[in-house]
Amino acid sequence: MDTSSPSAFVNGALLRRYIGQKVRTVIQVIGSDTGSVVGKSTDDLQIVVRGSSPPNPLTTYLEVIGIAESDNSIRAETWTNFGNSFDPQNFNELCKLANGEFKHMFI
Amino acid sequence: MQTSVTAGAISTVLSNPSFDSSSDRPEIVVQVVDLKPIGNRYTFSANDGKTKLKAMFTASLTPEIISGKIQNLGLIRLIDFTVNDISSKATKYFLVTKCEAVGSVLDAEINLESKSDEEASVPKKQKLEHSPVTPVNDVKMDVSTGITLKPKQEFVSKSASQIMSEQRGNAAPAARMAMTRRVHPLVSLNPYQGNWTIKVRVTNKGVMRNYKNARGEGCVFNVELTDEEGTQIQATMFNDAARKFYDRFQLGKVYYISRGSLKLANKQFKTVQNDYEMTLNDNSEVEEASSEEMFIPETKFNFIPIEDLGLYVNQKELIDLIGVVQSVSPTMSIRRRTDNEMIPKRDITLADESKKTVVVSLWNDLATGIGQELLDMADKSPVIAIKSLKVGDFQGVSLSTISRSNVVINPVSPEAKKLKSWFDSEGKEISMSSIGSGMSPATKNGSRSMYTDRVLLSHITSNPSLGEEKPVFFSTRAYVSFIKPDQTMWYQACKTCNKKVTEALDSGYWCEGCQKKYEECSLRYIMAVKVTDSSGETWISSFNDEAEKILGCSADELNKLRSEEGEVNEYQTRLKEATWSSHVFRVSVTQNEYNGEKRQRVTVKGVAPVDFAAEARLLLQDISNKNKASQ
Numbered sequence: 207m208d209t210s211s212p213s214a215f216v217n218g219a220l221l222r223r224y225i226g227q228k229v230r231t232v233i234q235v236i237g238s239d240t241g242s243v244v245g246k247s248t249d250d251l252q253i254v255v256r257g258s259s260p261p262n263p264l265t266t267y268l269e270v271i272g273i274a275e276s277d278n279s280i281r282a283e284t285w286t287n288f289g290n291s292f293d294p295q296n297f298n299e300l301c302k303l304a305n306g307e308f309k310h311m312f313i
Numbered sequence: 314m315q316t317s318v319t320a321g322a323i324s325t326v327l328s329n330p331s332f333d334s335s336s337d338r339p340e341i342v343v344q345v346v347d348l349k350p351i352g353n354r355y356t357f358s359a360n361d362g363k364t365k366l367k368a369m370f371t372a373s374l375t376p377e378i379i380s381g382k383i384q385n386l387g388l389i390r391l392i393d394f395t396v397n398d399i400s401s402k403a404t405k406y407f408l409v410t411k412c413e414a415v416g417s418v419l420d421a422e423i424n425l426e427s428k429s430d431e432e433a434s435v436p437k438k439q440k441l442e443h444s445p446v447t448p449v450n451d452v453k454m455d456v457s458t459g460i461t462l463k464p465k466q467e468f469v470s471k472s473a474s475q476i477m478s479e480q481r482g483n484a485a486p487a488a489r490m491a492m493t494r495r496v497h498p499l500v501s502l503n504p505y506q507g508n509w510t511i512k513v514r515v516t517n518k519g520v521m522r523n524y525k526n527a528r529g530e531g532c533v534f535n536v537e538l539t540d541e542e543g544t545q546i547q548a549t550m551f552n553d554a555a556r557k558f559y560d561r562f563q564l565g566k567v568y569y570i571s572r573g574s575l576k577l578a579n580k581q582f583k584t585v586q587n588d589y590e591m592t593l594n595d596n597s598e599v600e601e602a603s604s605e606e607m608f609i610p611e612t613k614f615n616f617i618p619i620e621d622l623g624l625y626v627n628q629k630e631l632i633d634l635i636g637v638v639q640s641v642s643p644t645m646s647i648r649r650r651t652d653n654e655m656i657p658k659r660d661i662t663l664a665d666e667s668k669k670t671v672v673v674s675l676w677n678d679l680a681t682g683i684g685q686e687l688l689d690m691a692d693k694s695p696v697i698a699i700k701s702l703k704v705g706d707f708q709g710v711s712l713s714t715i716s717r718s719n720v721v722i723n724p725v726s727p728e729a730k731k732l733k734s735w736f737d738s739e740g741k742e743i744s745m746s747s748i749g750s751g752m753s754p755a756t757k758n759g760s761r762s763m764y765t766d767r768v769l770l771s772h773i774t775s776n777p778s779l780g781e782e783k784p785v786f787f788s789t790r791a792y793v794s795f796i797k798p799d800q801t802m803w804y805q806a807c808k809t810c811n812k813k814v815t816e817a818l819d820s821g822y823w824c825e826g827c828q829k830k831y832e833e834c835s836l837r838y839i840m841a842v843k844v845t846d847s848s849g850e851t852w853i854s855s856f857n858d859e860a861e862k863i864l865g866c867s868a869d870e871l872n873k874l875r876s877e878e879g880e881v882n883e884y885q886t887r888l889k890e891a892t893w894s895s896h897v898f899r900v901s902v903t904q905n906e907y908n909g910e911k912r913q914r915v916t917v918k919g920v921a922p923v924d925f926a927a928e929a930r931l932l933l934q935d936i937s938n939k940n941k942a943s944q
Binding site: 291295296300303 | 638926936940
């Protein structure tokens with residue numbers, strides 16, 4: 207497993223902590239355009255993801271790994287369709303725990 | 314500190330009921346006599362040496378009684394108590410909320426005898442203390458008509474009614490009758506004082522049974538009696554008395570009963586919460602209380618919603634249920650295994666506000682009598698309430714009536730009303746699922762029971778005494794880690810009843826259960842599987858339906874593969890494929906004796922695929938619980 211460039215689990219609210227750093231998150235796709243996908247984070251904030259090759263077609267949920275550009279946008283390096291059934295609440299709790307009391311277990 | 318009772322305290326308190334604060338009340342020390350548990354509270358007679366008054370400790374004092382701080386025949390100082398009325402009667406009782414034990418426990422009742430007739434409580438009791446009565450101590454079920462009372466009792470009763478008629482003078486006979494009928498609460502009855510009358514409702518009536526034993530033949534039946542306070546006692550009648558009273562006792566009616574005898578209840582046959590049981594003989598009196606007001610409570614129900622029935626499966630505790638009838642089956646005849654007798658059964662499906670349905674099996678008279686009534690009115694969706702049902706695990710959850718079950722159609726009660734209005738407004742439209750389907754192996758998704766009692770395997774293996782008395786149930790998520798290819802994985806089963814069949818000498822198979830020979834049989838799994846999780850591992854037994862889910866094919870199919878020759882043994886492949894797959898299991902843990910050693914036996918009751926979202930939620934909950942606990 208390549209651990210050379212770890213990415214932090216973030217939701218909408220945690221994104222601002224990692225501006226300029228590598229992050230990963232799952233969003234619910236709301237709309238897509240050429241070169242960008244607009245989605246809803248697991249804590250109901252809007253996130254825009256820019257990048258060259260989003261998957262086509264897109265499923266409801268999409269995982270994105272990339273660099274956080276601002277507190278609501280990411281420049282994607284890797285995109286992965288996560289299907290149509292996904293529990294956003296579980297992921298949200300994971301983000302909170304991974305950045306909170308269990309931070310030492312992650313990055 | 315006083316080492317004896319406060320003489321006359323009870324009369325003082327009774328004549329002065331308006332104590333406002335405990336500081337007004339003088340110190341009262343009484344002796345605890347006839348300490349008896351009723352449910353989770355204890356009742357007793359408070360004896361101040363002159364008077365005895367019924368009393369009750371609040372439930373908060375029960376631990377002190379159990380621990381022995383408050384004992385029978387011991388002295389207590391009443392710190393906080395109230396004087397309450399017993400419904401319609403003239404007598405009162407003490408409800409003790411706080412007290413403390415004083416002195417040491419005595420050997421016998423204190424009696425500072427004074428022959429006053431004015432005392433509020435029972436003068437007869439006092440007199441009896443001087444005329445020793447041999448305790449009625451007949452433990453065996455006697456063929457002859459129970460215990461006859463000593464003549465001394467009659468003397469006492471005459472004097473009591475004499476006192477009464479002296480006091481009442483020429484009162485109208487009816488009134489005088491009512492007066493002489495000093496009704497005793499059931500809770501005060503004991504074998505040592507036979508001069509009582511009780512006013513009770515027949516809350517259950519058994520059938521007349523004929524028996525034959527070493528002493529001869531006879532007939533017997535019993536009734537369950539409930540009084541105003543809700544206390545219950547069982548009364549039994551034999552032979553002449555049985556014949557005399559069988560028709561007189563009718564379910565639901567109220568009677569005055571006297572001249573019965575009491576003895577300690579035989580725990581083996583106990584169906585009712587009472588230390589004593591009553592026997593009525595030919596001399597006993599049973600009179601219907603016709604025109605009087607009856608405050609006696611109707612059958613007390615404690616309804617369990619259908620969705621909660623899972624907790625009671627295979628437990629000894631009987632439950633009560635209320636529901637709307639969705640369907641009624643025709644009568645079926647089932648052969649009873651013990652004596653090969655055919656007994657009637659009828660299945661009815663009930664639904665309630667928990668939006669679940671359950672099947673109740675009515676047996677014997679309930680199947681033919683009330684069951685037929687229900688069939689005729691099934692389209693009207695009546696509400697029925699049933700008392701004393703046994704909860705089994707057939708098809709997940711199944712309910713069965715027993716001899717003392719009581720069925721009421723369209724009862725008049727707030728619960729029934731609520732249920733009917735729910736049904737009329739939404740219940741009859743919605744589709745409801747059977748409570749059992751959530752727990753039987755046949756469902757696709759995991760059910761509520763897959764997420765209750767969730768444990769790690771180590772919880773089961775680290776506790777060897779689990780399931781010692783009755784099976785304990787858990788759910789667990791684990792991986793199948795090993796299936797021994799060489800085990801006897803299945804048995805030859807009857808295609809009709811699934812029981813084991815034996816090979817007949819001339820082709821075919823013989824089924825003991827069906828008493829028939831069949832051409833073919835099917836194979837059904839009885840498989841040992843090893844399962845593992847992050848905490849440990851254990852072997853579990855799996856029967857057909859569950860094993861099929863684990864392996865993904867039927868036993869017949871697997872058998873075919875096993876016997877196939879060839880390079881690649883499909884059989885081994887199948888087993889390998891099943892290995893290291895994770896499932897959520899519902900298991901039961903019991904104890905087995907094996908070569909003199911006690912061994913834990915874990916059996917799979919249900920298998921469900923892992924729902925990752927649900928499992929993740931469980932884990933999050935665990936984390937949050939651990940956080941709460943450590944705070």
